[in-house]
Amino acid sequence: MSGTAADRNVDFDIARLEDYLKSWLGGAARTKVERTSGGMSNPTYFVTRGDWRGVLRKQPGSVLMPSAHAIDREYRVLTALQGSDVKTPRPYRYCEDREILGTPFYLMEWLDGRVFQEFALNGLTPAERTECYRSMCATLAAIHRLDYQKLGLGDFGRPGNYFARQFTRWSSQWQQFRRGDDDNPDLDKIVGWLGERVPESQTLALCHGDFRIANVMLDAKEPRVIGVLDWELSTLGHPLVDLAFNSQAYQMAPDENGGLLGLPLEELGIPPEQDYLERYYELSGARERLGRFHQVFAMFRGAVGSAGVAIRGDQGNNVLPDAARIGRKLARAYAKRGVDLIAEGGDRE
Numbered sequence: 229m230s231g232t233a234a235d236r237n238v239d240f241d242i243a244r245l246e247d248y249l250k251s252w253l254g255g256a257a258r259t260k261v262e263r264t265s266g267g268m269s270n271p272t273y274f275v276t277r278g279d280w281r282g283v284l285r286k287q288p289g290s291v292l293m294p295s296a297h298a299i300d301r302e303y304r305v306l307t308a309l310q311g312s313d314v315k316t317p318r319p320y321r322y323c324e325d326r327e328i329l330g331t332p333f334y335l336m337e338w339l340d341g342r343v344f345q346e347f348a349l350n351g352l353t354p355a356e357r358t359e360c361y362r363s364m365c366a367t368l369a370a371i372h373r374l375d376y377q378k379l380g381l382g383d384f385g386r387p388g389n390y391f392a393r394q395f396t397r398w399s400s401q402w403q404q405f406r407r408g409d410d411d412n413p414d415l416d417k418i419v420g421w422l423g424e425r426v427p428e429s430q431t432l433a434l435c436h437g438d439f440r441i442a443n444v445m446l447d448a449k450e451p452r453v454i455g456v457l458d459w460e461l462s463t464l465g466h467p468l469v470d471l472a473f474n475s476q477a478y479q480m481a482p483d484e485n486g487g488l489l490g491l492p493l494e495e496l497g498i499p500p501e502q503d504y505l506e507r508y509y510e511l512s513g514a515r516e517r518l519g520r521f522h523q524v525f526a527m528f529r530g531a532v533g534s535a536g537v538a539i540r541g542d543q544g545n546n547v548l549p550d551a552a553r554i555g556r557k558l559a560r561a562y563a564k565r566g567v568d569l570i571a572e573g574g575d576r577e
Contacts, residue, residue, distance in 0.1 A: 237263040238273065248328050249277050264369060270460055271301060274285040282320060286333035288540060302459045303334040308379040313370045315455050339455045346486030347477040354497025359451035361499055364444055367453045368474055369511035372433040372467040383565040385464025391426050398532045405535040414563035420529045421570055425521050435470045437461025468518050471508055472526035475501060484561040520569060527566030534558035
């Protein structure tokens with residue numbers, strides 16, 4: 229295998245990638261690969277070859293649920309969004325030949341910017357945080373305003389009630405992921421609560437599926453979004469689920485996926501939750517309002533997704549060495565926050 233010491237976390241033969249790039253880009257420059265930090269699903273790598281650089285995304289070596297790692301869908305939506313109001317990296321090439329890296333992969337543009345793992349945006353000034361939240365909110369609204377039919381994404385989601393399909397899918401995943409040491413009674417309670425309240429809705433929009441601070445890139449200097457990353461869970465769905473997942477940071481603690489609960493938001497320059505939601509409604513033109521079901525459903529998905537991270541961690545198939553521990557911790561945290569929301573009740577029922 230060619231490469232440098234920085235490549236020791238790479239789980240494929242770099243020489244094969246080098247051959248692939250040579251056939252596409254030509255030249256004889258050496259290929260260097262570095263696995264990125266952060267993210268616990270589809271492995272992501274920075275790739276340089278002479279003056280050329282890009283980002284590579286691939287499926288993990290062991291796939292628990294193929295639909296959750298469908299990088300062909302990522303590539304498709306990135307392609308469709310080029311030239312739209314939503315900024316994303318430019319996709320370069322998709323390769324389904326497993327003989328090269330062991331799984332399908334694609335290459336895309338390397339954006340110069342900043343990615344924060346915590347919603348508190350540590351290191352920024354209050355004024356910068358305010359502008360970042362305005363930009364993040366506007367970006368989510370722009371995604372939901374897109375005409376997915378004109379983008380060629382009319383078949384990007386299955387027909388039928390989105391909530392019913394998603395509830396069935398994620399409930400089934402939880403049954404697959406759960407093991408003796410993964411008992412999560414709070415999550416079981418959420419499953420029962422949601423199952424009795426699945427709404428009928430015909431509202432559809434292109435949804436990101438995992439729209440949080442770690443999946444947007446900010447400009448290197450200015451407090452604005454320059455790219456939306458990680459589209460692996462994107463589909464046609466109900467936009468308020470995206471909004472609920474994005475705003476769940478207000479119900480999560482800083483050590484729970486970088487949440488905001490307990491932080492002095494006004495002092496930090498971060499808008500209150502209701503102000504953030506009202507800005508989204510205004511920018512998106514949404515007629516419906518975020519309800520308790522949407523919020524609990526977002527916690528449910530977060531919990532099940534984290535349980536999957538734990539299983540992949542057990543298999544040694546994740547970017548973080550302690551992914552199993554982190555996944556289990558987050559699964560329980562999301563489930564607890566979901567139960568807390570159920571207990572609160574209120575006018576968002």
